[in-house]
Amino acid sequence: MLALIPLLPLFAALFAGFFGRRVPRGWSHWVCCAAVGISFVLSAYALYKVVFLWPALGIQAEVVTLYTWLDLGSTKLTIGFLIDPLSALMMVVVTLVSFLVHVYTIGYMKDDPGYARFFSYIAFFTFSMLMLVMSDNFLQMFFGWEGVGLASYLLIGFWYTRPSATKAGMKAFLMNRVGDFGFIVGIGLLFAALGTLNFGEIFARVDELKGLEVSLWPGLEWSLLTVACIGLFVGAMGKSAQVPLHTWLPDSMEGPTPISALIHAATMVTAGIFMVARMSPVFEGSDAALSFMIIIGATTAISMALLGLVQNDIKRVVAYSTLSQLGYMTVALGASAYSAAIFHLMTHAFFKALLFLAAGSVIIALHHEQDLRKMGGLRHRMPITYWTALIGAWALVGLPPFSGFFSKEPIIEAARFAEVAGHTYAYWALTLGVFLTACYTFRMIFLAFHGEPRYGETSHGSHKSHKAHKAAHKEHHEQPKESPWVVTVPLIVLAVCSVFAGILFVQPVLFGDYFGAAIRGDYVAHPAMAVLHAEWRGIISYLLHAFLTPPLWLALAGIATAWYFTLVAPKAAGRLTHGLGAVFGVFKNHFYIDAFYERVMVRGTHSAASWFVRGGERFWSEGVLVQGTARLVHWGAQSLRYLQTGYLYHYAFAMVLGLLVLITLWGRN
């Protein structure tokens, strides 16, 4: 039955992919929605078992092996599932968000000619993501890992006639591959040391790794655990878009909005976080790796929040916000607060999917207008979208008692109490990040939903070259209206989750014993979670306590700032940008990281490639080795030709000379 959870979406994907164009449109979405829906129900049942049935039986985890993929003699690489509190939670989050996005897609993509293809891709994505989270070994995890990457590549480039979309897809794939480079090396190191890829065996034998060293190069030794963990984390940096491997995520917004919500906010990008949490027993062994994570995470959190401030594309604001929140989760991992990272992952999945879907709702209402400067005043036109988006924004900012508060506050606290190097930097970065989060989030809300409508001013040229282009022309001068129920119902469900997921689950998941043995921290060496546990006095006091800590006030200050600069004195914002021109230039250019990749890395690679062709292939191989040899032979033959003169006396002379030499040599012996 467990196998059905991932396989149902796979079958649905195959159906929509192969037969989608031959059967009526409706079949694709019915089959895919039903498959993912059943997967959700089965996942929920698995979670129910984990939470309510297993403790009585004393079961910690269930391992199901499907088949042996490869028998290497020394070890068997198998395909199988590991169901424990961690994977059960992820399965429910993935299938729930995926199901809602499937439903939403019915409305969002209804005029698209690639309707069936889209459903096929997102169902395939769901399959891969489930294979990833349910895996009990690195091999299958890598399968899911690359499977979601493929789905992401295909979906970003979904509108394949747009060069920008196909470029963004390729960029996402390649950047993820840079991460995979580290991931595969990390896996290889663990395999080399332990001879297995199975999680259970690795965790049981993790102590053997301590003290092992690996030479980066003969003579330069380093702790194997540290190198392996950093390798694995580099993989997570690619998938979870951490600085400096983050630039693919904003560009991935080229894809249709439902997948921005599902893949590039709620699920796939959190795979890296999940993987590190899954590997918690291994990461606990390396302070250097934890420190590396906390610094990378904090840098991502703060720098991406800064960039979120200056975006004008509504989806890009949410995308930078996702990057920043992923940074928060990474900090939690670095602080050994794995459960806090997973908890934030869950609440973030709800409120971020909500914000993306709400943004999508606005985008379709405005006929594919994504520029915040051309929105405004939509709250009366789209009340459901407005209120749900507002709930998402509150949750994102972390106002109590919304879910984001319960998940973000512990991360900031954990960063404070962590003892690995860099935790102070992380604490201040995250605290300041709260202010910035409130600023960019409410800047978006105010610009889109409040103030005077500015959408009437849209010029025809600003439309994206999209299939709905014609429809846009027809309805162009109609007023935007609320989206159909297939769009609003997912919004409402997600809004409900965003409100209650925190307050309901914070006690068991974060401060209870929900995860049990699924997440293992060394609370002596890395005490952050232990300190939080000790300070926990129940939900009410936690809520009250919030008024005494800076994040809440910073969040409110951020909202006020956004309100002042967008609604009260919009001109002041212009003056500010003008006054800080140089700084804003840096922000507008994303810290020039993209430019660096484009100018140095990509061009450098191309020049290296053409140099290899010219120097290596044409000059050396073709010129020296082939032509050179040919010339040498030719020259040799030419020279030797002079020996064959055809004159008898030359030959006779040579014979006599040779005979003399031979006799001399012979005579000496």
Place this chain on the structure above:
Amino acid sequence: MPVLSLLIWLPIIAGVAVLLLQRVDGGRPSRWLANATAWLAFFIAAYVLCRFQSASAAMQFSERAMWIPYFGIEYSLGIDGLSVLFIGMNALITLLVIAAQKADSKGSYLAALLITSGLTYGAFSARDAVLFYIFFEAMLIPMYLAIGVFGGPQRKYATTKFFLYTLFGSLFMLLALFYLYGVSQTFSMQAWHHLPLSLYMQLILFGAFFMAFAVKTPMWPLHAWAPDAYVEAPTGAAIMLASTKIGAYGFLRLLLPIVPDAAQVLAPWMIALSLLAVIYFGFVALAQTDLKRLIAYSSVAHMGLVTLGFFLFNAVALKGAVLLMVSNALVVAALFFCADALKTRMGDCRLNDCGGIVNAMPWLATLLVFFAMANIGLPGTSGFVGEFLVILGAVGYQLGVGLLAATVVVVGAAYTLWMVRRLVFGPVTHPSVSALTDLGMRERLLLSVLAAAMLGFGLWPQVLLGMADASITQLLAHMALSKL
């Protein structure tokens, strides 16, 4: 029943018959005969694979007869786990290549392909060194003719280079065989596996074998013939040439077991050459503008990983290398078929000129993206298995080697995806692209067979490894024994 002899001589004799029949009735009987032969050989090979005892590392289906008693040269055939996979692969590739031929293809071309196929079976099943050498060398002749007569505009230059390189390499091997005969008074390769040899002599023999197999594999810097030959060859011949992993097989069959100590001593150099091939050819592939040439370099880059797997002296890596050989044969064949489908329609496959074929040829686009993913080594495709295992082995050998080997993950993806982006996606830029017709039923079927094989071996590689495992394990154990 002498199954292996049947497998070898059936295509060769049928090839001669095809040649004789080519002018009869517009060539229809010759094409029919070629197809029937390919099918029959396929079924015989399938029979061999089914009856093959996977658990045993011993030679199976053995046939022995004295051939030239004076020198002790025997007509001795047999297959073990190392060769059985390639017997199957050769049967599949031959069948697809022959079945893909259009109604206007020449009988002499089909004959060349069939004869090459028969000789390939021979090379993979020979147990006598002279027999092996003869098959190995004889393959050159039909291939030379296939490229030289039916090839592209630069075929003359390409064939000359191909012929001279390969011949030059194998001459060294011939000398090595004579020397070994001189020492052992036998041409049995298995007897040579246990022949004690001084390190000095082993190093010289290593050099001789290396010249032959490194040219054929090909390895850097002896590869210059390969891209030209692949590009200029007609599609069927190019596929036969690139998918027949006889060069790499030579390492497994002769070089590693006969001179294991020299291989140990020279392993660092071989590893360096292999890594160089992986990275260098990856970059060179990135700069290609011709689809076939890109595929050629991609194949050669992957062969770098294969030879890397040979010289790490590590079970995981060696198994990975063998699986990668099989996968690469499939992927290269599939990509060359795709290139052919484009070339027959457009007359050219310059990447920069024809974009957006997905708009006109959705079937080709879908399959090409799938093959690209197999080339990248996406898990779930056969390309992943070997690549992953070789990298695991390399990391275990030395972290630095592992890091360099793992660059294939990025570089391979870079040139493959860039190719896909330029060719498949984007708006139609060239007027001839919009006029393209999608794949026909036969082409779809052919490519789907390859896709299914890649997917099947990717999801369950144990099928392949199970057959080869015992022999690989034995080879490793043998390589660990010193012959000094």
